[in-house]
Amino acid sequence: MSDRVKTITMDIVEAVRDVMRKHDVTFAEYRAGVGHLIKTQEAKEIPLLLDVFLNSTVVEIENRQRDGSKAAIQGPYFREGAPRVNDSLAIRPEDEDQPRMVMRGRVTDLGGSPVADAVIDVWHSTPEGRYSGVHGNIPIEYYRGKITTDENGRYECRSILPVPYQIPNQGPTGELLEKHMGGHSWRPAHIHYWVHAEGMRDLISQAYFEGDKYIEDDSCNGGGTEFMVPEAYEDGVRVMEVDFRLDPAAVRAEAAE
Structure with a gap:
């Protein structure tokens, strides 16, 4: 016991x-x-209900023990088995005409030294606000991937832009939020990250897009403007530059004792 x-x-x-x-x-x-x-x-929405109301609280508790980049909510749509990628996440043929983005940045330790060979799981929604491996039989290889940092701790990968979307709102969770609580079920457009590196504490985070009206009114109580990336373009491509500073794994061990 x-x-x-x-x-x-x-x-x-x-x-x-x-x-x-x-x-x-x-x-x-x-x-x-x-x-x-x-x-x-x-309705099989227990994980959704818990994430809507409680995920952000666990993140708040965890961030008290972080000196580097802060964590953000993970959400229920992470899936194991995403492919390793180099230049681009896989894009469905029907989405080839969608606006593009480039995700790039640098992973370092607390002292600013580069973390080479860090693996970053990234995943984001389709233009319909759905997730591969979860919704509509979309194969898991789309809009998910594992990116590896180079010797300078840098990473770069391209994809299409995700969109703001409603979490499932036709079931009891949506009914609770909208009908009984007078709220809404929208999330801002975002990218999910899960950074892994040997000797470092894992970091689960998100990035939001400047100009999205749901950043400060997220139905899942997400990270807010702290995780917002300023609007910038290169050759018509939205640039999402996000750096990560990782805590050593020892910090986590000591905190758990």
Whole structure:
């Protein structure tokens, strides 16, 4: 038995009980809430629901222990098995006419020294706001890839621009956000990154596009303007230059003791 699991579980339960007492939750309201959770489970949206409301809190806690680049939410659409890529993520034939972007930057340690051979998982949405390997039988090789930094810690890869999109809003999670809470289900256009390097602490992050109206009003409580990349173009191609400063892996080990 894990004392930590028991302690956290009971603290969560007591926090929920305190909220119920504070608002004099009725039996009918309680049953309605249970029913909504059952619908969420039947729709296979439990991971989505948890990420919408809680992923950003875990990121906030983790960032207290980081001296380098800050982490951002991962979201539910990362998939193992993305291909290694060099110059470009795979683009579907039907998307060849879409606006282009170049993703580039540098990976360093806290002292500014380059981190060579770091592997960066990148993934982003299709022009319809969907993800390969998840939605509509889109093969996993599209709009995902593993980029490796060179001896100077630099990386560069091209793709098409992702778009703002709504998280699934026809199910119980969307119903909760829009109907019952009066909110919305939109996310800003973004790129996901997961940086791995030997001897370094992994970093999960995102990059947002300057000018997107959902950066400060993200339905998933994302990172905000701290993760926004200024608008810049080269030969009509949007430049998304994002550098990463990695903490040593030892920091994580010490923090966990």
